[in-house]
Amino acid sequence: MSTFLNQLIYGLADGSILALAALGFVLIYKATGVINFAQGEFLLVGAYTFYTAFVVLQLPLIAAALVGVLVAILIGVVVERFILRPMVGENPISIIMVTIGLSALLNALVQAFYGTSPKSQPKILPTGSIDLLGATVPINRLLAIVIAAVVLTAFTIFFRRSRHGIAMRAVADDQQAAMTMGISVRRIFALAWALAAVSALIAGVLVGDISAVDQNIAAFGLLVFPVVILGGLDSVPGTIVGGLVIGLLQQFTGGYLDPGLATVIPYIALVLILLVRPYGIFGETRIERV
Protein backbone atom coordinates (compact mmCIF):
# COMPACT_ATOMS: atom_id res chain seq x y z
CA MET A 1 0.00 0.00 0.00
CA SER A 2 2.75 2.42 0.93
CA THR A 3 4.67 1.73 -2.28
CA PHE A 4 1.47 2.28 -4.16
CA LEU A 5 0.93 5.63 -2.48
CA ASN A 6 4.52 6.63 -3.13
CA GLN A 7 4.23 5.72 -6.78
CA LEU A 8 0.98 7.62 -6.92
CA ILE A 9 2.51 10.84 -5.56
CA TYR A 10 5.59 10.56 -7.79
CA GLY A 11 3.39 9.86 -10.79
CA LEU A 12 1.08 12.76 -10.03
CA ALA A 13 4.04 15.10 -9.54
CA ASP A 14 5.61 14.09 -12.86
CA GLY A 15 2.19 14.23 -14.45
CA SER A 16 1.42 17.73 -13.27
CA ILE A 17 4.77 19.00 -14.55
CA LEU A 18 4.04 17.26 -17.85
CA ALA A 19 0.66 18.96 -17.88
CA LEU A 20 2.37 22.35 -17.49
CA ALA A 21 4.76 21.58 -20.34
CA ALA A 22 1.86 20.35 -22.46
CA LEU A 23 -0.16 23.47 -21.65
CA GLY A 24 2.35 25.64 -23.48
CA PHE A 25 2.31 23.22 -26.38
CA VAL A 26 -1.49 23.26 -26.62
CA LEU A 27 -1.59 27.08 -26.34
CA ILE A 28 0.68 27.38 -29.36
CA TYR A 29 -1.16 24.74 -31.36
CA LYS A 30 -4.59 26.15 -30.55
CA ALA A 31 -3.77 29.76 -31.34
CA THR A 32 -1.31 29.42 -34.20
CA GLY A 33 -1.63 25.86 -35.52
CA VAL A 34 2.06 25.19 -35.02
CA ILE A 35 3.38 21.91 -33.60
CA ASN A 36 6.22 22.98 -31.35
CA PHE A 37 9.01 20.41 -31.11
CA ALA A 38 11.06 22.90 -29.10
CA GLN A 39 8.82 22.76 -26.03
CA GLY A 40 11.38 20.69 -24.10
CA GLU A 41 14.05 23.25 -24.92
CA PHE A 42 11.77 25.99 -23.60
CA LEU A 43 11.75 24.10 -20.29
CA LEU A 44 15.53 23.80 -20.49
CA VAL A 45 16.09 27.47 -21.26
CA GLY A 46 13.63 28.45 -18.51
CA ALA A 47 15.40 26.33 -15.92
CA TYR A 48 18.83 27.71 -16.90
CA THR A 49 17.70 31.36 -16.94
CA PHE A 50 16.31 30.90 -13.46
CA TYR A 51 19.55 29.21 -12.41
CA THR A 52 21.56 32.12 -13.82
CA ALA A 53 19.46 34.71 -12.02
CA PHE A 54 19.18 32.80 -8.75
CA VAL A 55 22.59 31.19 -8.34
CA VAL A 56 25.03 33.01 -10.61
CA LEU A 57 23.69 36.55 -10.09
CA GLN A 58 22.62 35.83 -6.48
CA LEU A 59 19.25 37.56 -6.89
CA PRO A 60 16.54 36.96 -4.29
CA LEU A 61 13.96 34.31 -5.17
CA ILE A 62 11.20 36.70 -6.25
CA ALA A 63 13.54 38.82 -8.39
CA ALA A 64 15.01 35.70 -9.97
CA ALA A 65 11.54 34.43 -10.80
CA LEU A 66 10.69 37.80 -12.31
CA VAL A 67 13.84 37.78 -14.45
CA GLY A 68 12.94 34.26 -15.55
CA VAL A 69 9.45 35.35 -16.60
CA LEU A 70 10.75 38.40 -18.48
CA VAL A 71 13.35 36.37 -20.36
CA ALA A 72 10.76 33.70 -21.15
CA ILE A 73 8.36 36.29 -22.57
CA LEU A 74 11.17 37.84 -24.58
CA ILE A 75 12.23 34.48 -26.03
CA GLY A 76 8.66 33.57 -26.85
CA VAL A 77 8.02 36.84 -28.67
CA VAL A 78 11.34 36.80 -30.52
CA VAL A 79 10.83 33.21 -31.67
CA GLU A 80 7.34 34.01 -32.91
CA ARG A 81 8.36 37.20 -34.68
CA PHE A 82 11.55 36.06 -36.39
CA ILE A 83 11.14 32.33 -36.88
CA LEU A 84 7.48 31.40 -37.03
CA ARG A 85 5.96 34.46 -38.66
CA PRO A 86 7.96 34.11 -41.91
CA MET A 87 6.70 30.53 -42.03
CA VAL A 88 2.98 31.38 -42.02
CA GLY A 89 1.25 29.50 -44.84
CA GLU A 90 4.06 26.96 -45.38
CA ASN A 91 3.25 23.24 -45.34
CA PRO A 92 3.21 21.37 -42.01
CA ILE A 93 6.49 19.58 -42.78
CA SER A 94 8.38 22.86 -43.01
CA ILE A 95 6.78 24.23 -39.86
CA ILE A 96 7.61 21.07 -37.91
CA MET A 97 11.19 21.19 -39.20
CA VAL A 98 11.66 24.84 -38.25
CA THR A 99 10.72 24.07 -34.65
CA ILE A 100 13.05 21.06 -34.72
CA GLY A 101 15.81 23.37 -35.93
CA LEU A 102 14.93 25.78 -33.14
CA SER A 103 15.16 23.00 -30.58
CA ALA A 104 18.63 21.99 -31.84
CA LEU A 105 19.74 25.61 -31.71
CA LEU A 106 18.43 26.33 -28.19
CA ASN A 107 19.82 23.06 -26.86
CA ALA A 108 23.24 23.77 -28.34
CA LEU A 109 23.28 27.32 -26.97
CA VAL A 110 22.53 26.09 -23.46
CA GLN A 111 25.24 23.45 -23.85
CA ALA A 112 27.76 26.00 -25.14
CA PHE A 113 27.26 28.42 -22.26
CA TYR A 114 26.67 26.05 -19.35
CA GLY A 115 28.36 22.79 -20.35
CA THR A 116 26.82 19.35 -19.95
CA SER A 117 27.42 18.70 -16.24
CA PRO A 118 24.45 19.19 -13.88
CA LYS A 119 24.32 22.50 -12.00
CA SER A 120 23.80 22.57 -8.27
CA GLN A 121 21.02 24.88 -7.28
CA PRO A 122 19.86 25.34 -3.68
CA LYS A 123 16.48 23.71 -3.23
CA ILE A 124 13.58 26.14 -3.26
CA LEU A 125 10.90 23.74 -2.10
CA PRO A 126 11.40 22.10 1.34
CA THR A 127 13.11 18.75 0.94
CA GLY A 128 11.81 16.79 3.94
CA SER A 129 9.17 14.12 3.74
CA ILE A 130 6.00 13.48 5.65
CA ASP A 131 4.17 10.32 6.65
CA LEU A 132 0.95 9.92 4.79
CA LEU A 133 -1.12 6.79 5.41
CA GLY A 134 2.00 4.84 6.25
CA ALA A 135 4.01 6.03 3.26
CA THR A 136 6.84 8.55 3.35
CA VAL A 137 6.02 11.18 0.79
CA PRO A 138 8.53 13.88 -0.17
CA ILE A 139 7.12 17.35 0.46
CA ASN A 140 8.63 18.90 -2.67
CA ARG A 141 6.69 16.51 -4.90
CA LEU A 142 3.47 17.33 -3.12
CA LEU A 143 4.19 21.05 -3.46
CA ALA A 144 5.02 20.60 -7.14
CA ILE A 145 1.54 19.15 -7.62
CA VAL A 146 0.01 22.09 -5.75
CA ILE A 147 1.99 24.69 -7.74
CA ALA A 148 1.12 23.06 -11.04
CA ALA A 149 -2.53 22.93 -10.02
CA VAL A 150 -2.52 26.62 -9.09
CA VAL A 151 -0.84 27.63 -12.34
CA LEU A 152 -3.16 25.50 -14.44
CA THR A 153 -6.21 26.94 -12.66
CA ALA A 154 -4.87 30.46 -13.17
CA PHE A 155 -4.45 29.79 -16.90
CA THR A 156 -7.94 28.31 -17.14
CA ILE A 157 -9.45 31.38 -15.44
CA PHE A 158 -7.39 33.60 -17.73
CA PHE A 159 -8.93 31.92 -20.78
CA ARG A 160 -12.47 32.05 -19.43
CA ARG A 161 -12.58 35.52 -17.92
CA SER A 162 -9.92 37.91 -19.17
CA ARG A 163 -10.16 39.99 -22.33
CA HIS A 164 -6.97 38.60 -23.80
CA GLY A 165 -7.95 35.06 -22.93
CA ILE A 166 -11.25 35.41 -24.73
CA ALA A 167 -9.49 37.03 -27.69
CA MET A 168 -7.14 34.04 -27.83
CA ARG A 169 -10.03 31.63 -27.87
CA ALA A 170 -11.66 33.66 -30.61
CA VAL A 171 -8.51 33.48 -32.74
CA ALA A 172 -8.23 29.75 -32.10
CA ASP A 173 -11.81 29.32 -33.21
CA ASP A 174 -11.72 31.34 -36.40
CA GLN A 175 -8.90 33.68 -37.36
CA GLN A 176 -10.79 35.66 -39.96
CA ALA A 177 -13.84 36.21 -37.80
CA ALA A 178 -11.57 37.30 -34.95
CA MET A 179 -9.84 39.79 -37.24
CA THR A 180 -13.14 41.35 -38.29
CA MET A 181 -13.94 41.79 -34.60
CA GLY A 182 -10.86 43.96 -34.30
CA ILE A 183 -8.61 41.43 -32.60
CA SER A 184 -4.96 41.69 -33.59
CA VAL A 185 -4.08 38.15 -34.64
CA ARG A 186 -0.39 38.96 -34.64
CA ARG A 187 -0.50 40.11 -31.06
CA ILE A 188 -2.40 36.99 -30.07
CA PHE A 189 0.23 34.80 -31.75
CA ALA A 190 2.96 36.61 -29.81
CA LEU A 191 0.94 36.26 -26.63
CA ALA A 192 0.50 32.52 -27.18
CA TRP A 193 4.24 31.99 -27.60
CA ALA A 194 5.02 34.18 -24.59
CA LEU A 195 2.55 32.33 -22.37
CA ALA A 196 3.85 28.99 -23.60
CA ALA A 197 7.39 30.04 -22.70
CA VAL A 198 6.23 31.16 -19.24
CA SER A 199 4.41 27.89 -18.51
CA ALA A 200 7.51 26.05 -19.75
CA LEU A 201 9.63 28.17 -17.41
CA ILE A 202 7.51 27.15 -14.41
CA ALA A 203 7.68 23.50 -15.44
CA GLY A 204 11.43 23.75 -16.05
CA VAL A 205 12.13 25.33 -12.66
CA LEU A 206 10.01 22.66 -10.93
CA VAL A 207 11.88 19.84 -12.69
CA GLY A 208 15.19 21.52 -11.88
CA ASP A 209 14.20 21.76 -8.24
CA ILE A 210 12.94 18.21 -7.67
CA SER A 211 15.65 16.53 -9.75
CA ALA A 212 18.58 18.56 -11.11
CA VAL A 213 19.32 21.44 -13.47
CA ASP A 214 20.84 19.62 -16.43
CA GLN A 215 20.30 18.78 -20.09
CA ASN A 216 17.86 15.98 -19.27
CA ILE A 217 15.13 18.54 -18.67
CA ALA A 218 14.70 18.77 -22.43
CA ALA A 219 13.54 15.13 -22.48
CA PHE A 220 10.17 16.36 -21.24
CA GLY A 221 9.69 17.94 -24.65
CA LEU A 222 9.04 14.65 -26.42
CA LEU A 223 6.90 13.27 -23.61
CA VAL A 224 4.53 16.15 -24.30
CA PHE A 225 3.32 14.34 -27.42
CA PRO A 226 1.66 11.37 -25.71
CA VAL A 227 0.08 13.82 -23.27
CA VAL A 228 -1.47 16.06 -25.88
CA ILE A 229 -2.56 13.20 -28.10
CA LEU A 230 -4.32 11.59 -25.16
CA GLY A 231 -5.94 14.82 -24.02
CA GLY A 232 -6.60 16.24 -27.47
CA LEU A 233 -4.22 18.56 -29.31
CA ASP A 234 -6.38 21.63 -28.78
CA SER A 235 -7.79 21.11 -25.32
CA VAL A 236 -6.55 22.84 -22.17
CA PRO A 237 -8.37 20.54 -19.71
CA GLY A 238 -7.06 17.66 -21.83
CA THR A 239 -3.49 18.52 -20.90
CA ILE A 240 -4.28 18.07 -17.21
CA VAL A 241 -5.96 14.70 -17.68
CA GLY A 242 -3.38 13.59 -20.25
CA GLY A 243 -0.45 14.76 -18.14
CA LEU A 244 -1.66 12.97 -15.02
CA VAL A 245 -2.51 9.75 -16.88
CA ILE A 246 0.85 9.61 -18.67
CA GLY A 247 2.73 10.52 -15.47
CA LEU A 248 0.99 7.77 -13.52
CA LEU A 249 1.33 5.26 -16.35
CA GLN A 250 5.07 5.86 -16.49
CA GLN A 251 5.51 5.70 -12.74
CA PHE A 252 3.48 2.53 -12.27
CA THR A 253 5.11 0.77 -15.21
CA GLY A 254 8.51 1.72 -13.85
CA GLY A 255 7.62 0.66 -10.32
CA TYR A 256 5.77 -2.58 -10.93
CA LEU A 257 6.95 -3.88 -14.31
CA ASP A 258 10.21 -2.62 -15.76
CA PRO A 259 11.99 0.75 -15.55
CA GLY A 260 13.17 0.42 -19.15
CA LEU A 261 9.66 -0.15 -20.40
CA ALA A 262 8.57 3.01 -18.56
CA THR A 263 10.48 5.17 -21.05
CA VAL A 264 8.65 3.73 -24.03
CA ILE A 265 5.19 2.99 -22.59
CA PRO A 266 3.91 6.55 -23.25
CA TYR A 267 4.68 6.10 -26.94
CA ILE A 268 2.95 2.71 -27.10
CA ALA A 269 -0.07 4.37 -25.49
CA LEU A 270 0.28 7.15 -28.06
CA VAL A 271 0.07 4.75 -31.00
CA LEU A 272 -2.93 2.96 -29.50
CA ILE A 273 -4.77 6.25 -28.93
CA LEU A 274 -3.99 7.36 -32.47
CA LEU A 275 -5.42 4.14 -33.85
CA VAL A 276 -8.59 4.21 -31.76
CA ARG A 277 -9.38 7.88 -31.19
CA PRO A 278 -6.94 10.20 -33.00
CA TYR A 279 -8.49 13.37 -31.63
CA GLY A 280 -7.98 12.41 -28.00
CA ILE A 281 -10.39 12.59 -25.13
CA PHE A 282 -11.31 16.27 -25.35
CA GLY A 283 -10.00 17.17 -28.78
CA GLU A 284 -12.20 18.67 -31.41
CA THR A 285 -12.98 16.37 -34.34
CA ARG A 286 -12.23 18.17 -37.54
CA ILE A 287 -14.12 17.29 -40.67
CA GLU A 288 -12.15 17.92 -43.81
CA ARG A 289 -13.68 19.17 -47.02
CA VAL A 290 -12.06 19.85 -50.32
Place this chain on the structure above:
Amino acid sequence: MAATATGIHHRTYVSELRLRATRSEYFRLGLLTVLLLVLPFVLDNYWLSQVNLILIAVIGAVGLNILVGYTGQISLGQGGFMAVGAYSSAIFADRIGLPTPLAIIGAVLLSAAVGTFFGLPGLRLKGLYLAIATLASQMIIEFVIRRWTWLTEGQGYLNVDRFEVFGFKVGARAVFEQQWYWILLILAALTVISARNLFRTGLGRSFMAVRDQDIAAEAIGVNVARVKLTAFAISSGFVGLAGALTAHYSEVVSWEKFTLDVSILYLAMIIVGGLGSIAGAVYGAIFMTLLPEVIRQVANAMSSSVPFLTDQLPAVRNATFGLVIILFLIIEPRGLDRIWQRMKEYIRFWPFRY
Protein backbone atom coordinates in the same frame (compact mmCIF):
# COMPACT_ATOMS: atom_id res chain seq x y z
CA MET B 1 25.03 37.05 -80.66
CA ALA B 2 23.99 33.46 -80.81
CA ALA B 3 20.35 32.64 -80.36
CA THR B 4 19.50 31.57 -76.81
CA ALA B 5 16.80 29.05 -76.04
CA THR B 6 13.98 30.80 -74.24
CA GLY B 7 12.72 27.62 -72.70
CA ILE B 8 12.12 24.00 -73.43
CA HIS B 9 9.02 23.41 -75.49
CA HIS B 10 7.90 19.82 -75.74
CA ARG B 11 5.84 18.82 -78.74
CA THR B 12 5.25 15.16 -77.98
CA TYR B 13 4.57 13.24 -74.81
CA VAL B 14 7.66 11.17 -75.50
CA SER B 15 9.86 14.21 -75.45
CA GLU B 16 8.24 15.49 -72.28
CA LEU B 17 8.86 12.19 -70.54
CA ARG B 18 12.55 12.22 -71.41
CA LEU B 19 14.84 12.74 -68.43
CA ARG B 20 17.15 15.06 -70.27
CA ALA B 21 16.04 17.45 -72.97
CA THR B 22 18.94 19.73 -73.76
CA ARG B 23 22.52 19.25 -74.84
CA SER B 24 23.87 21.06 -71.81
CA GLU B 25 22.11 18.56 -69.58
CA TYR B 26 23.92 15.72 -71.34
CA PHE B 27 27.13 17.70 -71.03
CA ARG B 28 26.69 18.13 -67.28
CA LEU B 29 25.89 14.42 -66.92
CA GLY B 30 29.12 13.59 -68.75
CA LEU B 31 31.08 15.98 -66.56
CA LEU B 32 29.60 14.43 -63.43
CA THR B 33 30.42 10.92 -64.63
CA VAL B 34 34.04 11.86 -65.29
CA LEU B 35 34.27 13.51 -61.88
CA LEU B 36 32.87 10.44 -60.13
CA LEU B 37 35.26 8.15 -62.02
CA VAL B 38 38.31 10.27 -61.21
CA LEU B 39 37.41 10.95 -57.58
CA PRO B 40 38.87 7.81 -55.91
CA PHE B 41 42.24 8.37 -57.57
CA VAL B 42 42.53 11.97 -56.40
CA LEU B 43 41.26 11.85 -52.83
CA ASP B 44 43.15 10.39 -49.90
CA ASN B 45 41.61 7.74 -47.69
CA TYR B 46 40.16 10.18 -45.18
CA TRP B 47 38.25 12.24 -47.72
CA LEU B 48 37.24 9.10 -49.57
CA SER B 49 35.63 7.85 -46.37
CA GLN B 50 33.66 11.10 -46.21
CA VAL B 51 32.56 10.52 -49.80
CA ASN B 52 31.47 7.01 -48.89
CA LEU B 53 29.39 8.36 -46.02
CA ILE B 54 27.83 10.82 -48.45
CA LEU B 55 26.93 8.00 -50.84
CA ILE B 56 25.16 6.10 -48.05
CA ALA B 57 23.40 9.30 -47.01
CA VAL B 58 22.31 9.83 -50.62
CA ILE B 59 20.52 6.47 -50.62
CA GLY B 60 18.82 7.23 -47.30
CA ALA B 61 17.88 10.78 -48.25
CA VAL B 62 16.45 9.76 -51.64
CA GLY B 63 14.40 7.10 -49.84
CA LEU B 64 13.08 9.60 -47.32
CA ASN B 65 12.32 12.15 -50.00
CA ILE B 66 10.10 9.62 -51.80
CA LEU B 67 7.95 9.51 -48.69
CA VAL B 68 8.16 13.07 -47.37
CA GLY B 69 8.86 15.16 -50.42
CA TYR B 70 6.83 13.30 -53.02
CA THR B 71 4.01 11.69 -51.05
CA GLY B 72 3.74 14.34 -48.34
CA GLN B 73 3.80 11.83 -45.48
CA ILE B 74 6.16 13.24 -42.88
CA SER B 75 8.22 10.58 -41.15
CA LEU B 76 10.32 10.90 -38.03
CA GLY B 77 11.01 7.16 -38.07
CA GLN B 78 13.96 7.19 -40.48
CA GLY B 79 16.48 6.17 -37.80
CA GLY B 80 14.31 3.25 -36.75
CA PHE B 81 13.89 1.96 -40.32
CA MET B 82 17.64 2.27 -40.91
CA ALA B 83 18.19 0.28 -37.73
CA VAL B 84 15.89 -2.47 -39.00
CA GLY B 85 17.93 -2.65 -42.21
CA ALA B 86 21.26 -2.63 -40.40
CA TYR B 87 20.42 -5.24 -37.77
CA SER B 88 18.57 -7.59 -40.08
CA SER B 89 21.32 -7.49 -42.69
CA ALA B 90 23.98 -8.14 -40.06
CA ILE B 91 22.01 -11.05 -38.62
CA PHE B 92 21.17 -12.57 -42.03
CA ALA B 93 24.81 -12.40 -43.11
CA ASP B 94 26.65 -13.40 -39.96
CA ARG B 95 24.33 -15.57 -37.95
CA ILE B 96 22.25 -17.26 -40.62
CA GLY B 97 25.19 -17.27 -43.02
CA LEU B 98 23.47 -15.97 -46.14
CA PRO B 99 25.72 -14.52 -48.83
CA THR B 100 25.98 -10.75 -48.34
CA PRO B 101 23.95 -9.66 -51.38
CA LEU B 102 21.09 -11.94 -50.32
CA ALA B 103 21.36 -10.64 -46.76
CA ILE B 104 21.09 -7.07 -47.98
CA ILE B 105 18.11 -7.88 -50.20
CA GLY B 106 16.47 -9.63 -47.25
CA ALA B 107 17.15 -6.58 -45.09
CA VAL B 108 15.61 -4.29 -47.71
CA LEU B 109 12.47 -6.43 -47.88
CA LEU B 110 12.19 -6.62 -44.11
CA SER B 111 12.61 -2.84 -43.74
CA ALA B 112 9.93 -2.33 -46.37
CA ALA B 113 7.59 -4.63 -44.42
CA VAL B 114 8.30 -2.87 -41.11
CA GLY B 115 7.89 0.52 -42.79
CA THR B 116 4.53 -0.54 -44.21
CA PHE B 117 3.41 -1.69 -40.79
CA PHE B 118 4.32 1.62 -39.17
CA GLY B 119 2.74 3.38 -42.13
CA LEU B 120 -0.65 1.93 -41.18
CA PRO B 121 -1.52 4.86 -38.88
CA GLY B 122 -0.91 7.02 -41.95
CA LEU B 123 -4.14 5.70 -43.43
CA ARG B 124 -6.15 7.56 -40.83
CA LEU B 125 -3.78 10.34 -39.93
CA LYS B 126 -1.99 13.05 -41.78
CA GLY B 127 0.28 16.00 -41.31
CA LEU B 128 0.98 16.72 -37.69
CA TYR B 129 -0.62 13.56 -36.35
CA LEU B 130 1.38 11.37 -38.66
CA ALA B 131 4.60 13.09 -37.58
CA ILE B 132 3.77 12.24 -33.99
CA ALA B 133 2.85 8.64 -34.88
CA THR B 134 6.16 8.08 -36.69
CA LEU B 135 7.97 9.65 -33.75
CA ALA B 136 6.40 6.92 -31.63
CA SER B 137 7.49 4.25 -34.13
CA GLN B 138 11.06 5.53 -33.84
CA MET B 139 10.92 5.27 -30.05
CA ILE B 140 9.37 1.79 -30.15
CA ILE B 141 11.86 0.37 -32.68
CA GLU B 142 14.75 1.84 -30.71
CA PHE B 143 13.42 0.30 -27.50
CA VAL B 144 12.92 -3.12 -29.08
CA ILE B 145 16.47 -3.13 -30.40
CA ARG B 146 17.96 -2.07 -27.09
CA ARG B 147 16.04 -4.57 -25.04
CA TRP B 148 15.91 -7.60 -27.34
CA THR B 149 19.09 -9.23 -26.07
CA TRP B 150 18.87 -12.10 -28.56
CA LEU B 151 19.53 -9.62 -31.37
CA THR B 152 22.89 -8.52 -30.06
CA GLU B 153 23.67 -11.55 -27.89
CA GLY B 154 23.45 -9.23 -24.90
CA GLN B 155 26.37 -7.05 -25.92
CA GLY B 156 24.42 -4.09 -27.25
CA TYR B 157 26.23 -4.17 -30.57
CA LEU B 158 26.94 -6.55 -33.45
CA ASN B 159 30.16 -7.12 -35.29
CA VAL B 160 29.86 -7.61 -39.03
CA ASP B 161 32.32 -9.56 -41.18
CA ARG B 162 34.25 -7.91 -43.98
CA PHE B 163 32.00 -7.32 -46.99
CA GLU B 164 32.16 -10.12 -49.53
CA VAL B 165 30.32 -10.51 -52.80
CA PHE B 166 30.63 -13.42 -55.28
CA GLY B 167 34.00 -14.41 -53.89
CA PHE B 168 35.34 -10.87 -54.03
CA LYS B 169 36.33 -9.61 -50.60
CA VAL B 170 36.95 -5.98 -49.74
CA GLY B 171 40.63 -5.57 -49.00
CA ALA B 172 42.57 -4.14 -46.09
CA ARG B 173 42.98 -0.52 -45.00
CA ALA B 174 44.91 0.73 -48.05
CA VAL B 175 42.28 -0.22 -50.61
CA PHE B 176 39.30 -0.50 -48.25
CA GLU B 177 37.81 2.94 -48.91
CA GLN B 178 38.45 2.77 -52.63
CA GLN B 179 36.76 -0.57 -53.11
CA TRP B 180 33.81 0.51 -50.99
CA TYR B 181 33.58 3.64 -53.09
CA TRP B 182 32.83 1.61 -56.20
CA ILE B 183 30.27 -0.58 -54.43
CA LEU B 184 28.49 2.39 -52.89
CA LEU B 185 28.69 4.45 -56.06
CA ILE B 186 26.95 1.74 -58.07
CA LEU B 187 24.21 1.32 -55.47
CA ALA B 188 23.72 5.08 -55.01
CA ALA B 189 23.55 5.58 -58.77
CA LEU B 190 21.00 2.76 -59.08
CA THR B 191 18.96 4.32 -56.28
CA VAL B 192 18.98 7.74 -57.88
CA ILE B 193 18.13 6.39 -61.33
CA SER B 194 15.31 4.17 -60.10
CA ALA B 195 13.84 6.92 -57.92
CA ARG B 196 14.06 9.38 -60.80
CA ASN B 197 12.28 6.92 -63.06
CA LEU B 198 9.70 6.04 -60.44
CA PHE B 199 8.23 9.50 -60.81
CA ARG B 200 7.78 9.08 -64.54
CA THR B 201 5.42 6.15 -63.95
CA GLY B 202 1.76 6.17 -63.02
CA LEU B 203 2.57 4.99 -59.52
CA GLY B 204 4.98 7.88 -58.97
CA ARG B 205 2.48 10.37 -60.31
CA SER B 206 -0.17 9.01 -57.95
CA PHE B 207 2.25 9.64 -55.04
CA MET B 208 2.37 13.29 -56.03
CA ALA B 209 -1.40 13.44 -56.46
CA VAL B 210 -1.84 12.19 -52.89
CA ARG B 211 0.65 14.79 -51.66
CA ASP B 212 -1.04 17.68 -53.43
CA GLN B 213 -4.61 16.90 -52.39
CA ASP B 214 -5.50 13.44 -51.19
CA ILE B 215 -9.26 13.80 -51.38
CA ALA B 216 -9.08 15.07 -54.95
CA ALA B 217 -6.70 12.22 -55.77
CA GLU B 218 -9.23 9.75 -54.48
CA ALA B 219 -11.90 11.40 -56.61
CA ILE B 220 -9.90 10.80 -59.79
CA GLY B 221 -9.48 7.14 -58.97
CA VAL B 222 -6.26 6.91 -56.99
CA ASN B 223 -6.43 4.28 -54.26
CA VAL B 224 -5.08 6.54 -51.50
CA ALA B 225 -4.65 3.81 -48.90
CA ARG B 226 -2.67 1.61 -51.26
CA VAL B 227 -0.58 4.50 -52.54
CA LYS B 228 0.34 5.64 -49.03
CA LEU B 229 1.38 2.14 -47.98
CA THR B 230 3.33 1.61 -51.21
CA ALA B 231 5.14 4.88 -50.58
CA PHE B 232 6.00 3.76 -47.05
CA ALA B 233 7.22 0.40 -48.40
CA ILE B 234 9.39 1.82 -51.21
CA SER B 235 10.81 4.55 -49.04
CA SER B 236 11.59 2.22 -46.13
CA GLY B 237 13.16 -0.22 -48.57
CA PHE B 238 15.70 2.37 -49.71
CA VAL B 239 16.20 3.55 -46.14
CA GLY B 240 16.76 -0.04 -45.05
CA LEU B 241 19.34 -0.39 -47.83
CA ALA B 242 21.14 2.64 -46.44
CA GLY B 243 21.01 1.06 -42.98
CA ALA B 244 22.32 -2.29 -44.23
CA LEU B 245 25.17 -0.58 -46.06
CA THR B 246 26.02 1.40 -42.91
CA ALA B 247 26.27 -1.92 -41.08
CA HIS B 248 28.54 -3.59 -43.66
CA TYR B 249 30.65 -0.51 -44.28
CA SER B 250 31.35 0.34 -40.64
CA GLU B 251 31.45 -3.37 -39.70
CA VAL B 252 29.77 -2.74 -36.38
CA VAL B 253 26.10 -2.09 -35.60
CA SER B 254 25.00 -0.31 -32.47
CA TRP B 255 21.71 1.37 -31.68
CA GLU B 256 23.36 4.74 -31.04
CA LYS B 257 23.77 5.17 -34.79
CA PHE B 258 20.02 5.09 -35.36
CA THR B 259 18.48 7.45 -32.81
CA LEU B 260 15.92 10.18 -33.32
CA ASP B 261 18.81 12.53 -34.14
CA VAL B 262 19.43 10.47 -37.28
CA SER B 263 15.80 10.85 -38.32
CA ILE B 264 16.11 14.60 -37.86
CA LEU B 265 19.43 14.71 -39.71
CA TYR B 266 17.88 13.02 -42.74
CA LEU B 267 14.84 15.30 -42.64
CA ALA B 268 17.27 18.22 -42.53
CA MET B 269 19.03 16.82 -45.61
CA ILE B 270 15.89 16.80 -47.72
CA ILE B 271 14.75 20.19 -46.41
CA VAL B 272 18.11 21.78 -47.16
CA GLY B 273 18.36 20.00 -50.49
CA GLY B 274 14.79 20.57 -51.56
CA LEU B 275 11.59 18.66 -50.79
CA GLY B 276 10.24 16.68 -53.69
CA SER B 277 13.41 16.61 -55.74
CA ILE B 278 15.79 13.69 -56.25
CA ALA B 279 18.68 16.00 -57.09
CA GLY B 280 17.80 17.98 -53.97
CA ALA B 281 18.12 14.89 -51.80
CA VAL B 282 21.60 14.34 -53.25
CA TYR B 283 22.66 17.96 -52.65
CA GLY B 284 21.25 17.81 -49.12
CA ALA B 285 23.11 14.58 -48.35
CA ILE B 286 26.37 16.14 -49.53
CA PHE B 287 25.75 19.38 -47.64
CA MET B 288 24.72 17.88 -44.30
CA THR B 289 27.47 15.23 -44.32
CA LEU B 290 30.19 17.76 -45.05
CA LEU B 291 28.83 20.44 -42.69
CA PRO B 292 30.34 19.02 -39.45
CA GLU B 293 33.66 18.53 -41.24
CA VAL B 294 33.68 22.12 -42.52
CA ILE B 295 32.79 23.44 -39.07
CA ARG B 296 35.65 21.44 -37.56
CA GLN B 297 38.10 22.84 -40.10
CA VAL B 298 36.89 26.41 -39.56
CA ALA B 299 37.02 26.02 -35.78
CA ASN B 300 40.57 24.65 -35.98
CA ALA B 301 41.65 27.46 -38.27
CA MET B 302 40.25 30.03 -35.87
CA SER B 303 41.32 28.27 -32.68
CA SER B 304 44.03 30.81 -31.86
CA SER B 305 41.76 33.85 -32.11
CA VAL B 306 38.50 32.30 -30.91
CA PRO B 307 39.36 29.31 -28.66
CA PHE B 308 35.67 29.09 -27.68
CA LEU B 309 34.90 27.43 -31.03
CA THR B 310 37.17 24.44 -30.52
CA ASP B 311 36.38 24.09 -26.82
CA GLN B 312 32.67 23.88 -27.49
CA LEU B 313 32.87 22.06 -30.82
CA PRO B 314 29.87 19.73 -30.32
CA ALA B 315 27.67 22.61 -29.18
CA VAL B 316 28.84 24.84 -32.03
CA ARG B 317 28.12 22.02 -34.46
CA ASN B 318 24.60 21.49 -33.14
CA ALA B 319 23.89 25.21 -33.09
CA THR B 320 24.98 25.53 -36.72
CA PHE B 321 22.86 22.52 -37.58
CA GLY B 322 19.77 24.15 -36.07
CA LEU B 323 20.58 27.51 -37.61
CA VAL B 324 21.06 26.01 -41.08
CA ILE B 325 17.63 24.34 -40.92
CA ILE B 326 15.93 27.53 -39.73
CA LEU B 327 17.67 29.80 -42.25
CA PHE B 328 16.99 27.50 -45.19
CA LEU B 329 13.31 27.21 -44.30
CA ILE B 330 12.92 30.96 -43.92
CA ILE B 331 15.06 32.13 -46.82
CA GLU B 332 14.76 29.35 -49.40
CA PRO B 333 12.19 26.72 -48.39
CA ARG B 334 12.73 24.87 -51.65
CA GLY B 335 16.34 24.29 -50.84
CA LEU B 336 19.62 23.95 -52.69
CA ASP B 337 17.90 22.50 -55.73
CA ARG B 338 15.99 25.74 -56.26
CA ILE B 339 19.12 27.82 -55.63
CA TRP B 340 20.95 25.80 -58.30
CA GLN B 341 18.11 26.35 -60.77
CA ARG B 342 18.08 30.06 -60.08
CA MET B 343 21.84 30.20 -60.66
CA LYS B 344 21.42 28.44 -63.99
CA GLU B 345 18.70 30.86 -65.00
CA TYR B 346 20.78 33.83 -63.95
CA ILE B 347 23.64 32.71 -66.15
CA ARG B 348 21.35 31.85 -69.05
CA PHE B 349 19.63 35.21 -69.11
CA TRP B 350 22.68 37.29 -68.31
CA PRO B 351 22.99 40.26 -68.78
CA PHE B 352 19.23 40.51 -68.39
CA ARG B 353 17.44 39.80 -65.15
CA TYR B 354 14.79 37.62 -66.75
